[in-house]
Amino acid sequence: VKRGAQVVCFNPLKERGLERFQHPQHPFEMLSNGSEPTTSAYFRPALGGDMAAMRGIAKFLLQWEREAQAKGEPAVFDHAFIAEHTSGLDDYLAAVDATSWEHIVKQSGLTLAEIELAARMYRKAERVIMCWAMGVTQHRHSVPTVQEIVNLQLLRGNVGKPGAGLSPVRGHSNVQGDRTMGIDEKPRAALLDAIEKRFKFRVPRAHGHNAVLAIKAMEEGLAKVFIALGGNFAQATPDTPRTHAALRNCALTVQISTKLNRSHLVTGRDALILPCLGRTEIDMQAEGPQGVTVEDTFSMVHLSNGQLRARSPHLRSEPWIIAGMAKATLGNQPIDWEYAVADYNRIRSMIADVIPGFANFNERLQHPGGFHLGNNAADRNFRTATGKARFMPHALPAELVNAKVLARGDTPDLILQTLRSHDQYNTTLYGLDDRYRGVFGLREVVFVSEADIRRLGFEPGEHVDLVSLWEDGVERRVSGFRLVPYDIPDGQAAAYYPETNPLVPLESYGEGTYTPTSKFIAIKLEKAKAGNRIEAVLAAD
Structure with missing residues (x-):
């Protein structure tokens, strides 16, 4: 911002961290409780309205493009980029033309003037980075929404341009690791072929289960053993009572963890807790201390070595535990598991044989800061049949609320989004305060406008059931x-x-993603029943 960048925020909630920034390394700011403004404009769309907002910006760009053509003025679209690097523009523009302004305004929750302002800021910018997180992905129409963000960037050539691009927030190590290694419940044939070639065994080709389908498989008795590498599955997943029942239906649950959490108490008929080393602890294996490798937000792959003495000599690392399980189950095939885990360089050498981009893995890690893995879109190398980025045309959803709910005559009082507090990391609660939103000492709260509270017949501070x-x-x-x-x-x-x-x-998830729709939950408010307040406290204990 100090260098002149414009930061435009789309967020229904006013978040202090997005409005002003207090630098933790500037003592004066911290001591004086001072801060710097961080946003040039702050738009507050309706929940689920991001796609409509992006479509509105595209519709303004299309209008201005046509006006520029008619007047012989400079183009709004980046036609050179579009011609060389994209396909499907005509079908997308037809979808934009077919979308009414009435639909856009109603679904986005923004006024036409707000959408036009956002569009003018976007048009004026020479380089644009679009960044999004779970506020976009935890919706039923999340895939079309992300594709609409991409469409908008393609119109102005803001993909593969220095200082521009698409930036999904993927801070969690499992998400980052999937991006790095390409391993998920539906691995690509090329990965399986490479594993088969390197390790000389027949790799299963059937797809596995994502989180939602895993819960269903446990419910139905199709999955009998649950093994968790960290995490807090019982609490992080949707439909909590149903998830807990599914876990209890397992023959065995295994938790490989650095810290205790609620999932350790939701067990199958047999249960194991296997404490493991954290990444900050020294990982001593047969051939000396070991480091694991991580990819950071900037696509740099580097070594991470623990610096702290392990809390117990009996703690083992995750690789050691997995190797021990493999040897006990398979014997020393298709590799010598103890030999591999004695020196993690051996594991990395095997990764280099299988995963594209990791040739000479160990040698490249010796460079200060590691090495840059890169990504194809930044190089304008698109993995499609044509080798070009595709404009993806979609109609806006007719309705955002579930059609079957509406057909039953159930009109929601409110649309709820779930979120985290200031003193929280994933499911781990470090305190009961939320400095972001001025809540202290409790978490069983629901944020609602005062007008809505009174419209629904309640008073501020009253306790309700959701x-x-x-x-x-x-x-x-x-x-x-x-x-x-x-x-x-x-x-x-x-x-x-x-x-x-x-x-x-559990069945409310993104179409094509199975991501729970935690940012769009149709709810009614009811007066808290007698005893419910006590039950809520006990449930949160």
């Missing part, structure tokens, strides 16, 4: 939540995760 609406008619309820008046658009609400995960139906 009941979600879904097509299966199952009651999903969390109890004893305090109504907190908050600067939030009318018709919306927000409450903390994981306390509100019981409200997210």
Whole structure:
């Protein structure tokens, strides 16, 4: 911002961290509680309205492009980039033309003037980075929304241009690792072929289970053993009582963890907790201390060596535990597991044989800071049949609320999004304060505009039950939540995760992603029933 960048924020909630920034390495700012403004414009769309907002910006660009052509003025679109690097423009522009302004304004939750302002800022910018996180991905139409963001960037050539691009926030190590290694429940044939060639065994080709399908498989008795490499599966997943029942239906649950969490108490008929080393601890193997490799946000792959003495001589690393399980199950095939885990360089050499981009893995790690893995889009190398980026045309959703819920005559009071507090990392709660939003000492709260609180017949500070609406008619309820008046658009609400995960139906997920729709939950508010406040406290204990 100090160098002249414009930061445009789309977020229904007013978040202090997105409005002003307090630098932790500037003592004066910290001591004086001073801060610097960080946003040039702050737009507050409706939950689920991001796709409509992006479509509105594209519709303005298309209008201005045609006006420029008619007047012989410089083009709005980057035609050279579009011609050389993209396909499908005509079909996409037809979809833009077919989208009415009425639909865009209603679904985006923004005024036409706000959309035009955002479009003018985008047009004026020479280079644009578009960054998004779970506020975009935890919706039923998340795939079309992300593709609409890409469409908008392609129109102006903001992909593969220095200082521009697409930046999904992927801070969690598992997400980062999947991007690096390409391993998920549906691995590509090329990866399986490479593993088969290197290790000389027949690799299973059937797809596995993502989190949602894994819960269903456990419910149905198709998956009998659950092994967790870290995480807090029981609490991080949707439909909490149903998830807990599915885990308890397993013959065996195994938790490989650095710290205790609630999942350790939700067990199968047999259960193991295997404490393991954290990444900050010295990992001593047969041939000396070891380092693991990570890819950071900037696509740099580097070594990470623990510096702290292990809390116990009996602790083992995750690779050691996995290798021990493999040897006990398979014997020394298709590799010598103990030999491999004695020196992690041997594991990295095998990765180099299999994963593209990792040739000479160990040697390249010796460079200061590691090495840059890169990504294809930055080089304008697109992995499609034509070798070009594709414009993806989609109609906006007709309705954002589940059609079967509406057909039953269930009109939601509010649309709820779940979120995290300031004193929280994933499901780990470090305290009960939320400096972002001015809440201290409690978490069973729901943020609602004061106008909505009174419209629904309640008073600020009153305790209510939240009941979600879904097509299966199952009651999903969390109890004893305090109504907190908050600067939030009318018709919306927000409450903390994981306390509100019981409200997210397992079958409510993104089409094509299986990502739970935790940012769009249709709810009703009911007066808290007698005893529910106590039950809520016990459930959160």
